[in-house]
Amino acid sequence: MxxxxxxxxxxxxxxxxxxxxxxxxxxxxxxxxxxxxxxxxxxxxxxxxxxxxxxxxxxxxxxxxxxxxxxxxxxxxxxxxxxxxxxxxxxxxxxxxxxxxxxxxxxxxxxxxxxxxxxxxxxxxxxxxxxxxxxxxxxxxxxxxxxxxxxxxxxxxxxxxxxxxxxxxxxxxxxxxxxxxxxxxxxxxxxxxxxxxxxxxLDLEGAGLELLVIDTRVSHAHSTGGYAARRRSCELGAELMGVPALRDLSVKDLAEAAGVLDEETFRRVRHIVTENARVEDAVRVLTSGGPADLGSLLVASHASMRDDFEISCAELDTAVDAALDAGAIGARMTGGGFGGAAIALVRADDAAAVRSSVEGAFASAGFRAPVIFGVLPGxxxxxxx
Structure with missing residues (x-):
């Protein structure tokens, strides 16, 4: 209502x-x-x-x-x-x-x-x-x-x-x-x-930027299996690595983890370890520079969720790729995965082109039309x- x-x-x-x-x-x-x-x-x-x-x-x-x-x-x-x-x-x-x-x-x-x-x-x-x-x-x-x-x-x-x-x-x-x-x-x-x-x-307006939310209209539910399975993989990885939580591993520990963990568990662990590092890098970027410098971190985050954590889907990947093709500074899925939304950080002047690119890519793929809207930190x- x-x-x-x-x-x-x-x-x-x-x-x-x-x-x-x-x-x-x-x-x-x-x-x-x-x-x-x-x-x-x-x-x-x-x-x-x-x-x-x-x-x-x-x-x-x-x-x-x-x-x-x-x-x-x-x-x-x-x-x-x-x-x-x-x-x-x-x-x-x-x-x-x-x-x-x-x-x-x-x-x-x-x-x-x-x-x-x-x-x-x-x-x-x-x-x-x-x-x-x-x-x-x-x-x-x-x-x-x-x-x-x-x-x-x-x-x-x-x-x-x-x-x-x-x-x-x-x-x-x-x-x-x-x-x-x-x-x-x-x-x-x-x-x-x-x-x-x-x-x-995170002054997007002051930097001449917009953050577009691309709702793929693919529903997800956290109480069903995919989310819980990823959590169990993380808990297993921490247990096998002998740490209280994956927070306690750094990127330099991944070489050791590769020799301890099975291939799937290792990829789950690698996503968490590298994603933690990306968050800390993003804070440094926003504190010392500005949001226009976040692009590579957003792109790397999506690749990690797609390939290592395997929580993306065809619609989310299409949204991210189409946004980047149209000039987005960075883009990635956001939220728990298995559907939901992607975000695209764009220059205000490029917002219309990014919207059009994503809508066209969805139509070409035969997906339901996405709902795209801008958000600001509130x-x-x-x-x-």
Whole structure:
């Protein structure tokens, strides 16, 4: 629906028979570089985007949670009782918002009952973390309404716990951190082991650049097999190399790893090790130079995900190749893979040509037409009304 605040408040009143106590929004994210490094205790460099999920919320006098969506106005709200809610006790999309309240309570924070109405402009299944946007908007709402005083860093952990255990998706901490900690004109450099983060300048407009998101419209789902299989490969590689996590290996350790690991596990490990190095290189580039110098790192990241981690697909490869052919500075798939979106860093004057090239390549290949749009680094989760 992508409602205005007034429209969403009115829709809430129509659905639940009372006015909301407020509206809270949280953005999706683009991961500029650093894919699948998060659950390996590594480094990531995402940024919050200027598309968000908004939740209208009102406190109830009991311990029930009722969740509805503007995208399904005729469906009855999904209801859960916080006093009896168990891990895995909610199925479907409602597991994300209700899972946040369950995770809050697991972390020792008693939540009030809530009525929640969700609206979003973050594309679902495109690799822009619509799930984290939903989790973080609800986390911000319950934190305020329950006067819980939970820090943004802990809210990120709570969102991850909800996704891991209520939804069953083995994701890391990156998406929630970007959605909560993002600021306009900046990326978030996150150490996924310590949880420490810092903002890195990413002034695309000032550099005369645009970042295009190319949604291939090939849906992916993190709770299904490919993502989990890659995570198991990483855990196996760390175990066989005798380290707590792949974060603890450097590029110079790869020669030894080649002699210890089977061929497939080695390629999975090589992607993580080299991707961590690329994240640190990207931070140096943005700090000392600017985003126009990121091209080679983005291209190398995509090749690693395509060849070593094997999480790309024909549509993503076509998007990246067509963007580069049309003059993009750099391009790569973003997100968990197996579909979703690619990103292309382009000079503003080249944006139209890159769009046309990608659309033409998809048509020639017989793929569904992609959805292409620009994003800018935006603000993190906040109360909006």
């Amino acid at each position: 992508n409602a205005t605040p007034l429209d969403l408040a009115a829709a809430f009143t129509e659905r639940f028979g009372t006015e909301p106590d407020g509206l809270w929004s949280a953005p999706g994210r683009v991961n500029l570089i650093g894919e699948h490094t998060d659950y390996n205790d590594g480094f990531v460099l995402p940024f919050a985007i200027n598309q968000s999920t908004t939740v209208a919320a009102a406190v109830r006098q009991d311990r029930l949670v009722r969740v509805a969506s503007t995208f399904a106005p005729d469906e009855a709200p999904v209801t859960a009782d916080l006093d009896t809610l168990e891990e895995g006790g909610v199925q479907g999309w409602a597991a994300y918002p209700i899972g946040v309240l369950w995770a809050m309570e697991q972390a020792g924070h008693r939540c009030p009952g809530l009525d929640l109405l969700v609206d979003s402009s973050v594309p679902v299944g495109a690799g822009l973390s619509s799930s984290a946007a939903l989790e973080c908007s609800v986390a911000a709402a319950v934190n305020d309404l329950g006067e819980l005083g939970v820090s943004l860093r802990e809210l990120a952990t709570i969102g991850q716990l909800a996704e891991n255990r209520m939804v069953g998706a083995p994701t890391g901490i990156m998406d929630q951190s970007a959605s909560l900690l993002g600021e306009v004109g900046h990326a978030v450099f996150l150490d996924c082991r310590s949880g420490d983060s810092r903002l890195v300048p 603000a993190g989760a906040a109360r909006t009304a």
